[in-house]
Amino acid sequence: MSKSPEELAARQALAEVSRLCYQRGYITGTEGNFSIRLDKNRILTTPRGVCKGRINEADLVITDADGTPADPHVALPSTELKMHLAAYRLRDDISAVVHAHPTVAVGFTVAGVSLSTPALPEVVCTIGTIPVSPYATPSTDEVVQSIEPYVKKCDALMLDHHGALCLGKDIWDAFYKLETVEHQAQTLLVAHMLGGPKPLTKEQVASLLNVRSVYGLTNEVDVDYLTAAASGNSD
Numbered sequence: 642m643s644k645s646p647e648e649l650a651a652r653q654a655l656a657e658v659s660r661l662c663y664q665r666g667y668i669t670g671t672e673g674n675f676s677i678r679l680d681k682n683r684i685l686t687t688p689r690g691v692c693k694g695r696i697n698e699a700d701l702v703i704t705d706a707d708g709t710p711a712d713p714h715v716a717l718p719s720t721e722l723k724m725h726l727a728a729y730r731l732r733d734d735i736s737a738v739v740h741a742h743p744t745v746a747v748g749f750t751v752a753g754v755s756l757s758t759p760a761l762p763e764v765v766c767t768i769g770t771i772p773v774s775p776y777a778t779p780s781t782d783e784v785v786q787s788i789e790p791y792v793k794k795c796d797a798l799m800l801d802h803h804g805a806l807c808l809g810k811d812i813w814d815a816f817y818k819l820e821t822v823e824h825q826a827q828t829l830l831v832a833h834m835l836g837g838p839k840p841l842t843k844e845q846v847a848s849l850l851n852v853r854s855v856y857g858l859t860n861e862v863d864v865d866y867l868t869a870a871a872s873g874n875s876d
């Protein structure tokens with residue numbers, strides 16, 4: 642059966658984001674999984690056990706909303722696809738999910754150090770805080786339970802001692818959030834090495850939150866946390 646122009650475009654974008662994540666060091670080996678919701682019951686996703694740095698459009702897998710492959714004789718989806726399916730189930734407003742293991746951001750969870758310090762204006766404006774879901778054994782239903790409360794209200798979160806999960810209205814939107822998370826982590830790491838971050842002030846955080854609507858940003862942010870973590874309070 643021939644593929645629609647929309648599916649061909651989605652395959653191209655998903656393969657490109659997969660390769661970019663590998664090239665940028667957000668995943669190694671066969672790690673990471675990425676998906677696009679094509680429609681209510683069709684998910685386009687990366688195959689299990691394949692290096693995403695070498696992936697092509699034809700390697701991608703289509704499943705239904707429960708993760709059953711449309712063609713079981715082709716490749717199987719990742720065992721971590723259930724995280725993506727949970728996100729689609731809980732959020733009508735998103736159409737793409739990226740899951741990767743960005744080194745510096747994951748290092749913050751391994752060290753138990755917050756990634757949510759209000760340090761960079763674009764991070765406060767776009768994703769607000771970067772919460773950490775409790776540790777759960779990868780690929781199990783425990784992971785789904787651990788992320789559900791965060792996925793309901795956040796577009797970017799960390800899985801403790803594991804990786805990052807970013808949601809977007811399209812695959813590029815989700816990828817840019819992943820980049821933002823790792824950039825925040827790298828910046829905070831440098832600040833920690835240079836004597837510790839000096840967060841933005843409460844006034845600066847308040848005026849950044851005010852301008853969010855100018856950019857059409859409507860996703861929920863944890864105003865109470867950001868205000869409490871702003872300069873003058875301990876993080």
Ligand SMILES: [Zn+2]
Binds near residue numbers: 673721741
């Ligand atoms: Zn993972």
